[in-house]
Amino acid sequence: MALTCGDIFKxxxxxxxxxxxxxxxxxxGRDLVINILLTILGFIPGVIHAFYIICKW
Structure with missing residues (x-):
């Protein structure tokens, strides 16, 4: 999916x-819970997962 200007804020x-x-x-949802757990375990994995979710959807 193409990135939009609104994705910059995300x-x-x-x-x-x-x-x-x-x-x-x-x-x-499930992805939010996964991201919270990744962020607790280590900040960088949480950021990488968040970037992946934003780019994927």
């Missing part, structure tokens, strides 16, 4: 708080 949010970027993209 990427910025994902850098500072990765679960927020996932929430803005998909809302509450």
């Amino acid at each position: 990427f910025i949010a994902a850098v500072f708080l990765p679960p927020l970027g996932v929430f803005l993209e998909l809302g509450c």
Whole structure:
């Protein structure tokens, strides 16, 4: 899917708080829980997962 101008805000949010970027993209769900767990385990895996979700959807 092509990236839009609205995705810029999601990427910025994902850098500072990765679960927020996932929430803005998909809302509450399984991917948000996965991202919260990844962010707790290590900040960088949470950011990578958030970027993946934003680019994928």
